[in-house]
Amino acid sequence: MLKTIAVRRSQGTQYIADLRGAVPAGFRGKPLIADTACADSCQACLSICPSHAIELAPLRIDLGRCVLCGDCEPACPSGKLSFSNDVKLASTRREGLVVTAARAHIDPVQVSAALHQRFGRSLKLRSVSAGGCNGCEMELNATGNVNFDLGRYGIDIVASPRHADGLVLTGPITRNMAQALDICWDAIPEPKLVIAMGACAISGGVFADSDALDRSFLEKVTPSLYLPGCPTHPLTFISGILDLLGIAG
Numbered sequence: 001m002l003k004t005i006a007v008r009r010s011q012g013t014q015y016i017a018d019l020r021g022a023v024p025a026g027f028r029g030k031p032l033i034a035d036t037a038c039a040d041s042c043q044a045c046l047s048i049c050p051s052h053a054i055e056l057a058p059l060r061i062d063l064g065r066c067v068l069c070g071d072c073e074p075a076c077p078s079g080k081l082s083f084s085n086d087v088k089l090a091s092t093r094r095e096g097l098v099v100t101a102a103r104a105h106i107d108p109v110q111v112s113a114a115l116h117q118r119f120g121r122s123l124k125l126r127s128v129s130a131g132g133c134n135g136c137e138m139e140l141n142a143t144g145n146v147n148f149d150l151g152r153y154g155i156d157i158v159a160s161p162r163h164a165d166g167l168v169l170t171g172p173i174t175r176n177m178a179q180a181l182d183i184c185w186d187a188i189p190e191p192k193l194v195i196a197m198g199a200c201a202i203s204g205g206v207f208a209d210s211d212a213l214d215r216s217f218l219e220k221v222t223p224s225l226y227l228p229g230c231p232t233h234p235l236t237f238i239s240g241i242l243d244l245l246g247i248a249g
């Protein structure tokens with residue numbers, strides 16, 4: 001018995017007490033663009049980017065498309081690109097996800113007084129994987145594990161849309177999932193919100209040009225929160241949603 005207790009003690013605790021202050025070592029997060037000139041006629045980063053997240057003159061990275069593969073950093077002969085381990089990548093505006101040398105920061109999440117009043121103490125979310133690879137879905141599951149314990153803020157994933165206050169959308173929205181997504185959305189009672197999780201949900205990601213997609217849902221419904229990543233890190237999800245709801249923690 002004492003031996004078992006000693007082993008358990010040696011394992012320490014995995015619980016992250018300060019989720020807002022947590023900085024994961026080795027995480028590839030917000031891109032940093034140096035304010036230096038590109039090599040003449042260079043298009044190395046543009047050519048290597050798998051998700052068409054880069055535009056040139058001036059260089060800009062759209063985090064709504066970027067899959068954070070990191071390939072552009074070594075490809076750049078001028079050392080203009082690097083990545084910080086900043087997990088705070090969320091924005092309430094789609095356009096707010098674009099970074100340049102002059103505009104180094106993603107638009108901060110705008111706290112919603114209305115959402116704070118309605119959902120600040122309890123928010124139940126239904127997840128819809130609309131053709132996702134299961135990467136974002138696994139990270140969404142992780143938000144509820146013993147490390148992150150998002151439930152401490154009254155935020156949980158629920159099984160039925162009838163019990164939900166909102167929908168977490170993952171995946172690029174394949175045509176085969178478009179109707180199921182509409183049905184799930186219609187089944188959630190008002191007031192309700194959508195959170196777009198991952199590059200696929202935000203822009204289609206690497207599948208954006210596929211004719212197997214039907215993204216008409218996003219023409220009808222504007223997400224309240226955009227959470228970049230491929231997949232989105234649990235801390236990106238948690239910090240974004242706490243900011244949106246104005247929850248201190």
Ligand code: SF4
Nearest residue numbers: 049066067069070072
């Ligand atoms: S890190 Fe983002 S911007 Fe750079 S190549 Fe990968 S997807 Fe493109």
Ligand code: SF4
Nearest residue numbers: 132135198199200230
């Ligand atoms: S954003 Fe990346 S991880 Fe998330 S569903 Fe798409 S491919 Fe998978």
